[in-house]
Amino acid sequence: MNPRHLLCCGDATDLATWSNIPYFLLQAGLSQGLLQGGLKLQPQQLRRRGRLWNLRQLFSTGKVGGYQYSPGFTRALLAQAQLPADHPLALLSHFPLLPAWPWPSAWRVDFYIDATTRQVFNDYGSGERLAPGYCSQVLERERLAYQQVPVIVCMAQWAADSVIGDYGIDPSKVHVVPGGANLDEAQLAQLAQAAPPPPPSPQQPLRLGFLGKEWQRKGGPFLLELADALQQRGIPTVIRAIGPDPAALPAHPALQPLGFINKQTDTARFVAELQSWHFGTLFSEAEAFGISNRECLRLGVPVLAHAVGGIPSTLPDAGCGQLFAPHPGAAEVADWIAARLTPYEGYLAWRAALALRWREFTWAAAVEQLAGILG
Structure with missing residues (x-):
């Protein structure tokens, strides 16, 4: 089996990342051999790029925000890990836009998500501050990524229903695995x-x-x-x-x-x-x-x-x-x-x-x- 690494929008090895979820999943995955490591990505290093991107968005759409959903962000973030494009590699990603599609043909990518981006936009209200056309572009890129991967695992049936219903993904490759307690x-x-x-x-x-x-x-x-x-x-x-x-x-x-x-x-x-x-x-x-x-x-x-x-x-x-x-x-x-x-x-x-x-x-x-x- 190719080495599988955990991937999230941040440092998967850091307890402080995303409510501790990547850290505790990584520890359990390492102990059982499912994971061989976690990528240490630093989105804070891209803040200057984000400010410039927001300025361009303001002039072009009248809206500010959403850099974290852009191909420029996801590609720059993943580039920090310096992953070999021609070497077989397996990634389990917590973020449905990371890595950005298309990724190298030698890689296997699977997703383990708590929510689709459409749910983040609609249920959490994050999409209200973004340009409608940009939101549509983000959701289309997410749909294409879902189509390419062999497996999409969701923490809840709620997210699985969105993957199937909102993105038109084959139900046979969508699964539900609830997360565990973030306790040592x-x-x-x-x-x-x-x-x-x-x-x-x-x-x-x-x-x-x-x-x-x-x-x-x-x-x-x-x-x-x-x-x-x-x-x-x-x-x-x-x-x-x-x-x-x-x-x-x-x-x-x-x-x-x-x-x-x-x-x-x-x-x-x-x-x-x-x-x-x-x-x-x-x-x-x-x-x-x-x-x-x-x-x-x-x-x-x-x-x-x-x-x-x-x-x-x-x-x-x-x-x-x-x-x-x-x-x-x-x-x-x-x-x-x-x-x-x-x-x-x-x-x-x-x-x-x-x-x-x-x-x-x-x-x-x-x-x-x-x-x-x-x-």
Whole structure:
């Protein structure tokens, strides 16, 4: 087999790149022999080119932005790796426009993506600031790239549906492999098993967890409504928020901001916090996947979320939590929680069964599936 390298719009070996996803995939891929390395690309070195490109776009289209989708960007970025064009090479790319088509005939390229560019443009609103004609060009180049590759793997069925429906790609070469928890398994193995949280009480309220930087997009305001609804039902509730800047959060008696917790250097604290939650949550306005859900499930914490974007693919079944129809009312979710906690022994048994399934939610499990697909 030709050496296979992981490719993303950045340094695939750096923990800080793209929500840690390439780093943890690379570590699992190296340990299982699926990957032989990751490319260390530096898009920040192209900022000057980007400014000049934006200036030209402004004059030609009246819009600024989108350099990262241009052939000039992708070719200049990949050139940093100095890959031999005439040598057999396999690339697993996280970015559907990288490498730019056409690439050398000696290369095999496969994609492992969380979203198509059309979804990024439409669902995340990124296309609104770009010229319509330019967006069309980008999507056409993406379609051509998809046509050339043998395999396109998506993290969620949501993205797979877009590859097939929006780009007209043969369904037989489109697959779904959900990502794993971005957690260091070696460090987790050294931690003692935590006790489950106690029944909610005024002294120890129900804990709903929020994990992520983007409070608004990931459903933080809804959680405050949910906390109020639970309080009205006699269930003391707090929202434990990891990630957002506490100074930027609204004042609310139920909100307990924790700021940033480095899960790599402060693993014990991060794990203890998540395992103290009764439920993790993800009620995003737009979401390609939701790695935070997989981290909760890896630690035996059930998740409450709604069916937006790729979120449904993060919860394989009802044993993992509850998936609500898009944008539920706070009363509906509060009623479900109240029923699920009664009797509390039933909740504990449900949670104990979930904890036994921890291997399902690791990057090692995802790499096993990828290896079966990629060969």
